[in-house]
Amino acid sequence: MPDTTDVGAGTAAGTVSLLQRFPVKSMLGERHTALDIDARGVVGDRLWAVRTPKGKYGAGKSTPRFASTRDLRLFSSRYDGEVPCIAFPGGERWRGDDPGVHEALSKALRKDVTLAAEENVPLLDAGPGIVHLVTTASLAHARALLPDSVIDVRRFRPNILLDTAEATGPVEDAWVGRTLAVGEARFEVVERTERCVMVNHDREGLPYDGRILKTFRQSSGMCFGIYAKVIRPGGIRTGDRAVLLD
Numbered sequence: 001m002p003d004t005t006d007v008g009a010g011t012a013a014g015t016v017s018l019l020q021r022f023p024v025k026s027m028l029g030e031r032h033t034a035l036d037i038d039a040r041g042v043v044g045d046r047l048w049a050v051r052t053p054k055g056k057y058g059a060g061k062s063t064p065r066f067a068s069t070r071d072l073r074l075f076s077s078r079y080d081g082e083v084p085c086i087a088f089p090g091g092e093r094w095r096g097d098d099p100g101v102h103e104a105l106s107k108a109l110r111k112d113v114t115l116a117a118e119e120n121v122p123l124l125d126a127g128p129g130i131v132h133l134v135t136t137a138s139l140a141h142a143r144a145l146l147p148d149s150v151i152d153v154r155r156f157r158p159n160i161l162l163d164t165a166e167a168t169g170p171v172e173d174a175w176v177g178r179t180l181a182v183g184e185a186r187f188e189v190v191e192r193t194e195r196c197v198m199v200n201h202d203r204e205g206l207p208y209d210g211r212i213l214k215t216f217r218q219s220s221g222m223c224f225g226i227y228a229k230v231i232r233p234g235g236i237r238t239g240d241r242a243v244l245l246d
Contacts, residue, residue, distance in 0.1 A: 009181075009243065009245055010181065010243040010244050010245040010246070011243065011244045012241060012242075012243055012244075013162065013164070013171075013175070013180065013242040013243055013244050014135060014136075014162030014163055014164040014165070014167075014241075014242045015162065015163045015165075015239060015240070015241055015242065016160060016161070016162060016163075016182060016183070016236060016237065016238050016239060016240045016241075016242065017136070017161050017162065017163040017238060018031065018153065018158075018160070018161035018238065019031065019032045019033065019034065019035045019159065019160060019161075019236060019237075019238055020032070020157070020158065020159055020160075020161075021035060021042045021043075021044055021045040021046075021159065022045055022046050022077065022157065023044060023045075023046075023047065023048055023077040023078060023079050023084040024046075024048045024049060024050070024072075024075070024077040024084050024086060024096075024115070025046045025048065025049035025050075025057060025058065025059055025072075025123050026049070026058055026059050026060055026069065026070075026072035026073060026198075027072050027073070027075040027076055027077040027086065028073070028075065028076035028077065028203070028204060029076070029077060029078070029157075030077075030078045030079070033237060033238050034235060034236065034237045034238070035159070035235070035236050036233075036234075036235055036236075037131065037184075037185040037230055037233050037234055037235070037236060038230070038233045039128075039129055039230055039233060040124075040128050040129060040230075041124055041128065041129060041130055041131050041159075041230060042131055042159045044079060044082075045124070045131075045159060046118075046123045046124055047084075047117060047118050047123065048077070048084045048096065048115060048116065048117050048118070048123075049115075049116060049118070049123050050069060050072065050105055050109065050113040050114065050115055050116070051113060051114050051115075051116040052067050052111070052112070052113055053112055054067075055121070057116075057121060057123060058072050058109075058113060059072075059125075060072075060073070060196055060197065060198035060201075061196045061197070061198070065121055065122075069109060069111070069113075070198070070201060071089075071108075071109055072109070073198065073201055073202075073203045074089040074203070075087065075088055075089060075108075080095065083095055083096050083097050084096040084115075086101070086105075086115075088104070088108055089108070090108070092104065092108075096115055101115050102114040102115060126190075126191070126193075126227045129229050129230045130190070130227045130228065130229055130230075131159045131160060131187065131227070131228050131230065132157070132158045132159050132160070132193060132225060132226075132227055132228075133158055133159065133160045133161075133162060133172060133180075133189075133225060133226050133227075133228055134153065134156050134158040134160075134161055134162070134172070134224070134225040134226075135161070135162045135163075135164045135167070135170075135171055135172050135225075136161065136162065136163045136164050136165075137164040137167040137168055137169060137170065137171045137172075138169075138170040138171070138172060138224060138225065139151060139153060140168070141168070141169050141170055142212075142215075142216075142224065145215050145219055146209075146211060146212060146215055148211075149209050149211055149212060150206055150207060150209065151212075152206055154203060154204050154206060155199045155203070155206060155212070156195075156199060156224060156225060158225055160182065160236070162242050170220065170224070172189070172225065172226045173192055173220075173223070173226070175189040175226060175244060176189050176190070176191060176192065176226065177189065178244050178245075178246055179231070179244070179245040179246050180228060180242060180243070180244055180245070181242065181243045181244075181245055182236050182240055182241075182242045182243075183234060183235055183236035183237060183240035184232075184233075184234025184235045184236070185230065185232060185233060185234040185235070185236055186230075186231045186232035186234075186245075187228035187229060187230060187231060188228065188229045188231050189226050189227075189228045190226075190227055190228065190229045191226065191227050192220075192221075192223035192224075192225070192226055192227075193223055193224060193225040193226055193227055194221075194222050194223050195213060195216055195222050195223065195224050196213075197213055199212050199213055199216070199224070200212050200213050
């Protein structure tokens, strides 16, 4: 799939350096060289979650939709076709279509849950049609604010990481309200991403660090990265250019 972004039609914003999707909400996910974007967002992203008997879904925070289940960060998920496959922290592996997966998850999480696909309750944090973007400039800015912390993109779980070359500071904050073209897809940048305590927690070898969210609260109103709403579906590949069209 060729890069169909027309740099001449706008202002260059960066280059796609990382693409990710997370089959099961709040678990570790998959890195890809290409992703498809549809009206819901990244195809397959956070399409599954663990569900409590009260109908809430496991996440890193408690809200009317979600129940705090922070141990999910220790699990990982990937797709085999359309079926999520889950690796447990103890080494067990379960397919999402195995009838025993519900009991196994309940035992590992020490609470009664089932694995369920999205139905009436949207599983994306910002709702349907939204993708999450972060830039290398924002990561560098966070490292400057927290020189003794391990600031890694894995803490923030974006769908798209844009390499913004020599740009400095949280450049994407200024994109809110603008149209962003990435590969074949087009987005409206709708808001900055408000962070929760999950950015502090250990995952994938990263240490716990309570300074991170505290620093974001002081420096940026707890925001880091942006949410963008899909206005034209299409494919995105690593190496594609991102362009601000207005």
